[in-house]
Amino acid sequence: MITLxxxxxxxxxxxxxxxxASRTGIVNGAVIPPPSMVAMIFLQIVTSxxxxxxxxxxxxxxxxxxxxxxxxxxxxxILMGSFxxxxxxxxxxxxxxxxxxxxxxxPALILFLGLGSTMKVTVVAxxxxxxxxxxxxxxxxxxxxxxxDTARTFGYGKAQILxxxxxxxxxxxxxxxxxxxxxxxxxxxVMAEMLTSNGGVGATLIDMQHExxxxxxxxxxxxxxxxxxxxxxxxxxxxRRLTFWSAS
Amino acid sequence: xxxNRRAFxxxxxxxxxxxxxxAAELTRLRVGAIAITDCAPFFAALQQGSFxxxxxxxxxxxxxxxxxxxxxxxxxxxxxxxxxxxxxxxxIQQGIDLRFIAxxxxxxxxxxxxxxxxxxxxxxxxxxxxxxxxxxxxTRGLQWMYARGWIKxxxxxxxxxxxxxxxxxxxxxxxxxxYVDGIIPSEPFxxxxxxxxxxxxxxxxxxxxxxxxxxxxxxxxxxxxxxxxDLVRKFVVAMDKGSQWVNANLNTPAFAQxxxxxxxxxxxxxxxxxxxxxxxGISASDVRRMADLMRANGLLTTAIDPVTKIAVPR
Amino acid sequence: xxxxxxGIVLVxxxxxxxxxxxxxxxxHSANWPAFSTVLGALYQNVMDGALLTVIGSSMWRMLCGYAxxxxxxxxxxxxxxxxxxxxxxxxxxIELLRPVPxxxxxxxxxxxxxxxxxxxxxxxxxxxxxxxxxxTVSGAATVDPIYLQVTRTFGIxxxxxxxxxxxxxxxxxxxxxxxxxxAIALVVTVIAEMLAGxxxxxxxxxxxxxxxxxxxxxxxxxxxxxxxxxxxxxxxxWESRLIRWARTRELEA
Numbered sequence: 001m002i003t004l005x006x007x008x009x010x011x012x013x014x015x016x017x018x019x020x021a022s023r024t025g026i027v028n029g030a031v032i033p034p035p036s037m038v039a040m041i042f043l044q045i046v047t048s049x050x051x052x053x054x055x056x057x058x059x060x061x062x063x064x065x066x067x068x069x070x071x072x073x074x075x076x077x078i079l080m081g082s083f084x085x086x087x088x089x090x091x092x093x094x095x096x097x098x099x100x101x102x103x104x105x106x107p108a109l110i111l112f113l114g115l116g117s118t119m120k121v122t123v124v125a126x127x128x129x130x131x132x133x134x135x136x137x138x139x140x141x142x143x144x145x146x147x148x149d150t151a152r153t154f155g156y157g158k159a160q161i162l163x164x165x166x167x168x169x170x171x172x173x174x175x176x177x178x179x180x181x182x183x184x185x186x187x188x189x190v191m192a193e194m195l196t197s198n199g200g201v202g203a204t205l206i207d208m209q210h211e212x213x214x215x216x217x218x219x220x221x222x223x224x225x226x227x228x229x230x231x232x233x234x235x236x237x238x239x240r241r242l243t244f245w246s247a248s
Numbered sequence: 249x250x251x252n253r254r255a256f257x258x259x260x261x262x263x264x265x266x267x268x269x270x271a272a273e274l275t276r277l278r279v280g281a282i283a284i285t286d287c288a289p290f291f292a293a294l295q296q297g298s299f300x301x302x303x304x305x306x307x308x309x310x311x312x313x314x315x316x317x318x319x320x321x322x323x324x325x326x327x328x329x330x331x332x333x334x335x336x337x338x339x340i341q342q343g344i345d346l347r348f349i350a351x352x353x354x355x356x357x358x359x360x361x362x363x364x365x366x367x368x369x370x371x372x373x374x375x376x377x378x379x380x381x382x383x384x385x386x387t388r389g390l391q392w393m394y395a396r397g398w399i400k401x402x403x404x405x406x407x408x409x410x411x412x413x414x415x416x417x418x419x420x421x422x423x424x425x426x427y428v429d430g431i432i433p434s435e436p437f438x439x440x441x442x443x444x445x446x447x448x449x450x451x452x453x454x455x456x457x458x459x460x461x462x463x464x465x466x467x468x469x470x471x472x473x474x475x476x477x478d479l480v481r482k483f484v485v486a487m488d489k490g491s492q493w494v495n496a497n498l499n500t501p502a503f504a505q506x507x508x509x510x511x512x513x514x515x516x517x518x519x520x521x522x523x524x525x526x527x528x529g530i531s532a533s534d535v536r537r538m539a540d541l542m543r544a545n546g547l548l549t550t551a552i553d554p555v556t557k558i559a560v561p562r
Numbered sequence: 563x564x565x566x567x568x569g570i571v572l573v574x575x576x577x578x579x580x581x582x583x584x585x586x587x588x589x590h591s592a593n594w595p596a597f598s599t600v601l602g603a604l605y606q607n608v609m610d611g612a613l614l615t616v617i618g619s620s621m622w623r624m625l626c627g628y629a630x631x632x633x634x635x636x637x638x639x640x641x642x643x644x645x646x647x648x649x650x651x652x653x654x655x656i657e658l659l660r661p662v663p664x665x666x667x668x669x670x671x672x673x674x675x676x677x678x679x680x681x682x683x684x685x686x687x688x689x690x691x692x693x694x695x696x697x698t699v700s701g702a703a704t705v706d707p708i709y710l711q712v713t714r715t716f717g718i719x720x721x722x723x724x725x726x727x728x729x730x731x732x733x734x735x736x737x738x739x740x741x742x743x744x745a746i747a748l749v750v751t752v753i754a755e756m757l758a759g760x761x762x763x764x765x766x767x768x769x770x771x772x773x774x775x776x777x778x779x780x781x782x783x784x785x786x787x788x789x790x791x792x793x794x795x796x797x798x799x800w801e802s803r804l805i806r807w808a809r810t811r812e813l814e815a
Binding site: 028030031107110114115116195196197203207213 | 315389
């Protein structure tokens, strides 16, 4: 706890400077509001429960897309990492699709999938897919061949080798990928919501911005920051539970 | 298309080069505009060198959205910006100091927006739309107010209709694929969708709700209006010249080339856009009408005295 | 057929499917032009220079922001890893700010930075900063503290210790961070330009849509993809060369 003090002091010092600058007019107070006002609005958003509905929608779509994307990526990654022919078959395609900035795909996605949940889940899944795929391929390849051979001599079937050797051994890799995908997924879902304005935190942000409610915008950004922070902490907790056996 | 752009750039630069040759007395003015037909007087003034001959070196950038100009003016990135009127009033409501110096001119008659549905669907009045979804560009924006007003005016309960945000280019896809039941596009998407046999135009909500109303304006910060009233005057005089050119050339082929040049639309498509005479004035009653419309829809909750916000040079 | 060839055939088959969906009337939309039309637009726009200028200006902005974010990221990362007070002071703030999607900040930042290059460079720099700083800290942390103590005992100045011991050890991690940031930088540049307009490929994508020129929009996406792919490849080449250089330096030290 004591170690948090320097960090807290630093944070409050920075906020203090902004507060003074904003209130005295050194910076335009209508544009960079005093942190104290933002804090009040943030508390209001939280205590009034206004954050619940949009946040739930955002998280719902995020998880749906994220889990889909990661699941598919794990599957494809293991297949591509284990079997050269499979890798060669899909590598040109994935190398072509990976660099496409996903927001550029939105018009096509909206055409085929509409403006609702399906489209948003898909775009999140697409964005989450590639980091996990790359990392899973790398992780699968890094599995010590002797381990697999040993397992085979013990009569392990393909499925068992996969479940008991490959998956755990590749875990550090694909978990790292999944962490990156979580951050990317959050960015993408917020962006999709900002562009389609149909509920969710992103849509709320855009609404606040349209009405030039700058303080509310920062209040909701604080909600978003806290959400991302919590998601990351949650991920770390889950990751630790899953990999307790590996020495770091 | 390439030819258009080259010709247009040449036409733009010639007067500018001439102006620069004559000189140092030009004051730089940074203007944010949008490459749409509504800004025709501005681009016409630019092309004809009206700004230069009024002592202004106008540096312009085009934005993607109608309301992006306002934050940019606040940030000091622009001196003058084109924006839609509801956004400007919302900004004023939040304490941002803006003044209106000229009106955004509808190039077309008030039918720049229309309500379209799938061919064969039976909706004709607001009542028919209850329980259905209408796609509009900006939730809680101008078309949203048009939609609500039209629904109410034609016997429907405006709160029983769902309004979904769809960007203009996606509107025809959205309605054809049944993500929404009706769309309210603006030009050039209005004429594009009108000519589509699978879509029917059933109403002009803009005309019903806000006939002959000013929906956009050129704004500056209050600070700028006070300190640089002379520049504002010169800008508006030049814009007026631009608007006169537009009115004089409305039906000439050069006009279509001109519009195609800066909007990057196809020349053939420009020819299909409905056109009408334009003007760049703005009055307190223009602003008051919009404020009343917004108040009726719950967007404006504070009192704004339009007269104090007009900074049109005399 | 070798599986390598099969991979390319797969891509071609999908492109044929795209073309077919339009030619055979399966999909009918202004937003879904035929692949051949897109190729035509791509050829024409590259030839008359329009697309290349647009992409060039975006790349310029991206690289400026990327350089800024990387330099600050590595510096701050090293400072955090080497000096405990710095870590205690900065880490909580960084952890709090890191999860905020930069795209959500863009509209708010317009009020401060306007709409020009400044805004986009700042956004890219901020987006680049976080992965770089995190990776730099991780990388520097792999250095056994014993090595640093040894350098201190022998009176070797800190700066040299950093150059000869910490940096080479942290290099693979830093490079991984820089590679991730490169991809992020590109996406953020495009998004910032889409949201805050004016020039660049993001603005081009949106304005082509509004100008009813979907083929141009897809052509730009294709070009963008090729650029991103090339950048990634170039980075990988540079990275392997750098690692080889660092290994030799490390051996020398």
